[in-house]
Amino acid sequence: MCQLQRYLQRLYGRITGRGGDRRMPSSTCTRPHRIGWAVKQAKAGRSVTRTGWKVKGQKVSYIAKVGSAEAYLKLTTRAGLMWPFSAGQRDLLEEDWALAD
Secondary structure, X not given: OHHHHHHHHHHHHXXXXXXXXXXXXXXXXXXXXXXXXXXXXXXXXXXXXXXXXXXXXXXXXXXXXXXXEOOEEEEEOOOOOEEEOOOOHHHHHOOOEEXXX
């Protein structure tokens, strides 16, 4: 769907002469997902976030097992503070997970 949206926007821009080469921001093409999708994305090296979190700018990343240390999810705040992420029941049940910018 996102590719179609970008194509239509460029086409409309070319027809009307209003910046046909500009692309839509990627955030407008994201759709919310469940926790399973978020964990898969984190394990693939991407940071994820919840759109429903009151504090914006937080993201969750996957930290792989190193030596004897176990793998874990890390929460990073907008201020740069980091600690292990412990998902609450609401985080597990909500369907508003998205890729972090």
